Structures are given as structure tokens and as C-alpha cells.
Amino acid sequence: MAWGRIQTADGRTLSGMLTDTGLQPMTGFGSTTPAGPVEALDGATLLAPCQPGKFIGLWNNYHAAAEKNGLAIPAAPLWFLKPDTSVVGHGATVTLPPQAGRVIFEGELGVVIGTPCRNASLAEAEAAIFGYTCINDLTSLDILNADPAFAQWSRAKGFDGFGVIGPSIATGLDWRDLTIRTLVNGRERQSYPASDMIFSPAEIVQHLSQDMTLMPGDVIAVGTSLGVRPVKAGDVVAVEIDGIGSAEVTLA
Incomplete structure (x- = not known):
């Protein structure tokens, strides 16, 4: 479905x-x-296939990226929040604010919650997943690293349009079989297997449910892997996952 x-x-x-x-x-x-x-x-x-009450993103959740960047494997998912006003769907035009400076794409698999989930077991967390979608977690590198005393994750990732979700939510997929691809102006820039995740979707949901109640329509972007690059106004960026489709936006 x-x-x-x-x-x-x-x-x-x-x-x-x-x-x-x-x-x-x-x-x-x-x-x-x-x-x-x-x-x-x-x-x-x-439009984006849902309007999440909570839009949660993960950092450092792929083995290949952690190894290349010299990052330790985390003991639990490392997460941040994106505002609901960052959400746009396939076909949108996303304006890059001048204060954002350098912006990168991050093609990701998105997990969508289907039932309320709090203090879940692993089996309950698995059952709470409604389906999967494509995510482009656009990020301002300049803002993220502007203050050495405070990494500005939410602001760097929170501009209007910086949370691309779509084109649909697919159910009945095995996440282990999925490959996330990002194309910029038709040229492939990312292609990596979801099976390389450090924490599986069910493990992510289980961990997060210990910290907060997850509700139907909430979205979790499970992190990105190798290949992220800067983008600029005029670029067309598409995140594609077989079985889900392509979430494409034009940058302005």
C-alpha cells in the first residue's frame, strides 16, 4: 500500500x-x-504524505560513514528535532535563505509511526512502524558549526523546506532490501544500502519511545551515509528509494 x-x-x-x-x-x-x-x-x-507532529533526525547511524569520518559507534541513537514548518513534499521549490550559507543534501530513509508508542519493547516498536518514505534532510553547514560552544542542529536543519518528505509512505517493505539514492540535476551523488544502519528502524523506535511518546504520523529520518555534498540555487535534488518513489525539489 x-x-x-x-x-x-x-x-x-x-x-x-x-x-x-x-x-x-x-x-x-x-x-x-x-x-x-x-x-x-x-x-x-x-504534498508530504503526512504532517508529523514530531520530525526526528538521527546523526551517525551508518557504519560506512562512521568509519570514514572517524566517529565512534554510539551507544544509543543520537537525535535532533526539525520543526514541522520545515516539511515540504515532492515537487516543491525550496528557497535557500541567505543566512544559511553552505547547504548540503542528506538523502535518507524515513520511518513513519502508525500507532502510539511509549516505553516499547522491540516487538512493540516494530509493530508501531506504519511504513517508510524518502527524506532529504537539508542542512546549513555554516550555521551548524558557527558557534564552537554550541552545535546548532535544529536551526541548521530547521529552515522552511529543509525537511523534504515523500512522495508516499510505502507499507510492507523490508528495510534491509532498500537502497537510498540521491541525484543532483540527474547525476547520482549517493547510493548506499539501508542494511548498513547501526541501529535498525525498530531499535530506533524502541530507544526513542523511552524518551518520548511517538504518535501516528511522526517521522524519523534514520540518518545518512557517504556522499553528501553542497547544493545551490537552481539545483534539482531527488532522493529515490525503489518501492517508495522519488522525492524531488528545486532549490531557489
Whole structure:
């Protein structure tokens, strides 16, 4: 199943199951109860497939990147928060603020929560995962490292449009089989296996649920690996994962 969210030509926002030509609205996030007729995609705008209450990102969660950068394997997931106003979907135009300076892309796999999750066992954490999506965690390097006394993770990653999610949420996938690819202006810049993760999606959810209650629609970007590079206005950046699709944005 592919779950998506659209804005219709007459301004309505609908979410539900996606097909090649339409969206079947559902009564709530992850519901299987129809809430009206199928809405044609022609003339509609594809939005981020959910609007997370919490958008959580991970740092240093891939063995290859940790080894190359000389980073120790963490004892628990290292995480930060991105504001909900950073969220955009496939096809959006993202304006790079002048104060952001150097900005890099980070193509990532996204985990989407389907049921409330608090102090979960590993099995409960696995069951709480609704599906997977593509993420581009855009980051201002200049702001992140501007103050040696305080790494500004949230500000560096929190500008409007710096959290690209989409194009859909796919269910029924085995994350171990997935490859995350990032293309800039059609040229592949990242290609790495999700199976290289330090903490698996279920382990991440389990750990995070000890710190906070995870709610339906919350999104966890599980971190990136090798190949991140600076981007500039005019670039078209796409994060692609087979079985999910491509989340592409244009930078301005």
C-alpha cells in the first residue's frame, strides 16, 4: 500500500491510499475506511504524505560513514528535532535563505509511526512502524558549526523546506532490501544500502519511545551515509528509494 496526501485544485487537503491515477481518501491517518470517492490526481498537488507532529533526525547511524569520518559507534541513537514548518513534499521549490550559507543534501530513509508508542519493547516498536518514505534532510553547514560552544542542529536543519518528505509512505517493505539514492540535476551523488544502519528502524523506535511518546504520523529520518555534498540555487535534488518513489525539489 502507498499512502499519500494531496491538495486538490479547489483547495481541499485529502489523505489516503494512492493509485497511479487517484487517491482514495480515508477517515484518518493509516485508516482503511474510505471517506468518500476516489479523487483524481490530475490537477492536484502532491504534498508530504503526512504532517508529523514530531520530525526526528538521527546523526551517525551508518557504519560506512562512521568509519570514514572517524566517529565512534554510539551507544544509543543520537537525535535532533526539525520543526514541522520545515516539511515540504515532492515537487516543491525550496528557497535557500541567505543566512544559511553552505547547504548540503542528506538523502535518507524515513520511518513513519502508525500507532502510539511509549516505553516499547522491540516487538512493540516494530509493530508501531506504519511504513517508510524518502527524506532529504537539508542542512546549513555554516550555521551548524558557527558557534564552537554550541552545535546548532535544529536551526541548521530547521529552515522552511529543509525537511523534504515523500512522495508516499510505502507499507510492507523490508528495510534491509532498500537502497537510498540521491541525484543532483540527474547525476547520482549517493547510493548506499539501508542494511548498513547501526541501529535498525525498530531499535530506533524502541530507544526513542523511552524518551518520548511517538504518535501516528511522526517521522524519523534514520540518518545518512557517504556522499553528501553542497547544493545551490537552481539545483534539482531527488532522493529515490525503489518501492517508495522519488522525492524531488528545486532549490531557489
